[in-house]
Amino acid sequence: MHKTHTCHTLIIGSGAAGLNAALQLRRKGITDLLILTEGLQMGTSINAGSDKQTYYKLAMCGAEADAPKVMAETYLAGGSMHGDLALVEASLSARAFLNLVNIGVPFPQDAYGQFVGYKTDHDPRQRATSVGPYTSRDMCRALIREVQHWQIPVREGRVVVSLLTATQNGQRRAVGAAALDEQGQLEYYTAENVVLAVGGPGGLYQSSVYPNVHTGAIGVALLAGAAAQNLPESQYGLASIGFRWNVSGTYMQVVPRFISTAADGQSDVREFLPPYFDTLGAMNSMVFLKGYQWPFDSRKIVGGSSIVDILVYIETVLKGRRVFLDYRTNPEGFRFEDLTPEAHTYLKNSQALLDTPIARLHKMNPGAIELYRDHGIDITAEPLEIAVCAQHNNGGLAGNHWWESTNLPHLFPVGEVNGSHGVYRPGGSALNSGQVGGFRAADYIAARYREPTLTPNTLQAAIATAQAELTPLLGAKLATDWRAERAQLQARMSRSAAHIRAKADLGQAAADAWAQWRRLAQAGCAGAVEETREALRNRQLCFAHAVYLDAVHFAVASGVGSRGSCIVLDPAGARAHARLDAAQWSFAPENPAFREQVLETIAARDGRAISRWVPRRPMPDSDAWFETAWAAFRQGTIYNQ
Numbered sequence: 001m002h003k004t005h006t007c008h009t010l011i012i013g014s015g016a017a018g019l020n021a022a023l024q025l026r027r028k029g030i031t032d033l034l035i036l037t038e039g040l041q042m043g044t045s046i047n048a049g050s051d052k053q054t055y056y057k058l059a060m061c062g063a064e065a066d067a068p069k070v071m072a073e074t075y076l077a078g079g080s081m082h083g084d085l086a087l088v089e090a091s092l093s094a095r096a097f098l099n100l101v102n103i104g105v106p107f108p109q110d111a112y113g114q115f116v117g118y119k120t121d122h123d124p125r126q127r128a129t130s131v132g133p134y135t136s137r138d139m140c141r142a143l144i145r146e147v148q149h150w151q152i153p154v155r156e157g158r159v160v161v162s163l164l165t166a167t168q169n170g171q172r173r174a175v176g177a178a179a180l181d182e183q184g185q186l187e188y189y190t191a192e193n194v195v196l197a198v199g200g201p202g203g204l205y206q207s208s209v210y211p212n213v214h215t216g217a218i219g220v221a222l223l224a225g226a227a228a229q230n231l232p233e234s235q236y237g238l239a240s241i242g243f244r245w246n247v248s249g250t251y252m253q254v255v256p257r258f259i260s261t262a263a264d265g266q267s268d269v270r271e272f273l274p275p276y277f278d279t280l281g282a283m284n285s286m287v288f289l290k291g292y293q294w295p296f297d298s299r300k301i302v303g304g305s306s307i308v309d310i311l312v313y314i315e316t317v318l319k320g321r322r323v324f325l326d327y328r329t330n331p332e333g334f335r336f337e338d339l340t341p342e343a344h345t346y347l348k349n350s351q352a353l354l355d356t357p358i359a360r361l362h363k364m365n366p367g368a369i370e371l372y373r374d375h376g377i378d379i380t381a382e383p384l385e386i387a388v389c390a391q392h393n394n395g396g397l398a399g400n401h402w403w404e405s406t407n408l409p410h411l412f413p414v415g416e417v418n419g420s421h422g423v424y425r426p427g428g429s430a431l432n433s434g435q436v437g438g439f440r441a442a443d444y445i446a447a448r449y450r451e452p453t454l455t456p457n458t459l460q461a462a463i464a465t466a467q468a469e470l471t472p473l474l475g476a477k478l479a480t481d482w483r484a485e486r487a488q489l490q491a492r493m494s495r496s497a498a499h500i501r502a503k504a505d506l507g508q509a510a511a512d513a514w515a516q517w518r519r520l521a522q523a524g525c526a527g528a529v530e531e532t533r534e535a536l537r538n539r540q541l542c543f544a545h546a547v548y549l550d551a552v553h554f555a556v557a558s559g560v561g562s563r564g565s566c567i568v569l570d571p572a573g574a575r576a577h578a579r580l581d582a583a584q585w586s587f588a589p590e591n592p593a594f595r596e597q598v599l600e601t602i603a604a605r606d607g608r609a610i611s612r613w614v615p616r617r618p619m620p621d622s623d624a625w626f627e628t629a630w631a632a633f634r635q636g637t638i639y640n641q
């Protein structure tokens with residue numbers, strides 16, 4: 001007999017997004033909730049951060065005016081984002097931010113209660129704020145306190161392996177999920193609504209700065225046929241890999257020495273950057289600049305700081321060497337007076353014109369050294385290994401402006417798994433979007449999906465369908481090592497669908513990905529508990545990576561060109577650098593027409609993903625006349641739009 005559980009709204013995932021969705025549902029009077037999660041200490045939000053982890057919101061300080069539509073324009077300027085989503089993320093940003101303040105997240109304010117801000121990337125105003133390196137962790141901790149206060153039940157140690165769906169009034173919809181418990185047994189959860197808050201696709205890449213514990217589970221929704229959008233749009237950048245952390249901000253501003261070694265990590269130590277710069281001053285200034293130009297950016301390659309990422313990629317991926325930042329000694333020939341005025345003044349004003357990178361780091365940001373020490377790496381004594389890593393997916397599942405799946409009603413993807421963003425997004429908008437999604441889903445569910453609509457027969461049929469698929473997998477022995485399967489798909493993604501892409505290679509990569517999926521789709525998963533959990537996880541990861549590769553291939557073949565955080569190699573394009581081989585290192589220009597479109601993808605299990613470009617929805621012109629808007633609100637017609 002399998003275990004089943006029924007609730008009104010099931011929340012899958014307990015990162016910042018899922019926790020807030022649960023809290024807002026409870027505040028709306030939905031009491032029959034359940035959070036199903038790998039664990040409260042799992043996921044990206046509670047385990048990741050950066051030099052100054054950023055939260056993006058409406059400006060609330062000083063005399064500079066800001067407004068939802070003005071902020072939404074900033075989102076739209078990033079390209080390929082729907083206008084209604086931009087307006088909602090802007091409109092709800094103040095509400096979502098103040099909720100966090102009110103539950104105890106210590107965002108800095110001045111003596112008069114103003115929330116001071118700073119400019120983040122792709123931000124024309126000072127909308128960004130931060131509580132330090134661990135903003136998302138502090139958000140989670142405050143949200144967990146609220147979840148406990150409201151006594152919202154949480155089941156930890158669960159791995160969701162499948163979404164349950166049923167057809168109602170001729171429309172397929174979400175009705176729950178199947179999960180493995182801590183003993184490796186299947187459990188079935190049925191619900192009127194499913195809030196899917198499983199985070200970004202961390203498990204898809206070999207070179208990744210997503211926390212080790214986070215794989216993500218967009219694949220379970222793709223397997224259920226949920227529509228996705230903008231899957232190819234991600235962010236990549238330099239990160240340490242022993243302990244995964246972005247080496248942005250002061251880690252670069254102190255100008256560490258970039259070295260590479262043979263594969264053993266010790267022999268044949270070389271400084272590999274100098275041959276690509278006319279002067280050492282130009283080289284060191286470029287490294288400095290990477291401090292606030294963290295993501296790899298196709299617009300910053302020719303003559304810009306993203307050439308550093310390419311050079312690191314060549315060393316690590318193409319030459320099979322390893323790259324380290326050495327803070328103990330200066331780059332060969334380093335002199336402060338050779339730096340650009342910008343870099344020199346910055347270090348001077350920071351009183352950091354000191355002898356070594358580590359002395360400068362100690363002066364400017366001692367916590368940055370401590371952070372690695374806390375994770376067993378002493379950068380005062382050893383070099384820090386880095387690579388170009390995947391950090392965030394701007395795309396994900398497609399939702400409408402209430403964050404409901406565009407083709408699977410009653411499924412609400414919130415957080416990073418919801419692909420609301422396009423090509424560029426302001427830094428910090430991932431955290432804002434995750435909070436906004438929770439408010440939207442809760443508002444809509446409370447207004448429209450409060451009453452039960454599912455019959456026991458419908459639910460039994462949905463469970464039976466999932467059982468018919470999952471039980472045979474658990475009845476047959478695991479044939480291959482799950483680690484090898486995982487490594488295979490991750491290597492494929494990092495090689496072909498990360499920041500360097502090539503049309504010629506993508507077709508084969510996608511075909512290989514589908515071949516791996518066809519093999520895993522039928523393969524047994526029975527083994528020790530951990531093996532079974534990971535083998536079933538591999539299924540959805542493998543399916544997801546095939547869909548991502550297909551979408552990337554489609555985008556590149558459409559002629560989208562190099563944009564955002566990736567380039568498309570093309571011998572006929574612009575040369576990345578005069579001293580890199582032109583045939584190998586030239587890249588296609590962006591075709592800006594695609595900025596007005598969004599890439600939609602829907603996958604079928606038989607190894608087909610259908611992608612198409614759709615015009616992006618314009619920014620809505622909402623009725624801002626108070627009397628009529630109030631009537632629409634009172635009558636609930638706002639939920640019809």
Ligand SMILES: Cc1cc2nc3c(=O)[nH]c(=O)nc-3n(C[C@H](O)[C@H](O)[C@H](O)COP(=O)(O)OP(=O)(O)OC[C@H]3O[C@@H](n4cnc5c(N)ncnc54)[C@H](O)[C@@H]3O)c2cc1C
Nearest residue numbers: 013014015016017038043044045054160199415416428431
């Ligand atoms: C190094 C780094 C730095 C970043 N810096 C910033 C920044 O400065 N500003 C910004 O806005 N964003 C930043 N981001 C992105 C941001 O942190 C994430 O997008 C955000 O935290 C994701 O939150 P989430 O709630 O959607 O997902 P997560 O926090 O990842 O939570 C996902 C939850 O789902 C659970 N889960 C997953 N799969 C399953 C499954 N199969 N079954 C059960 N449970 C499951 C997980 O255990 C977890 O509880 C950064 C990301 C990284 C990696």
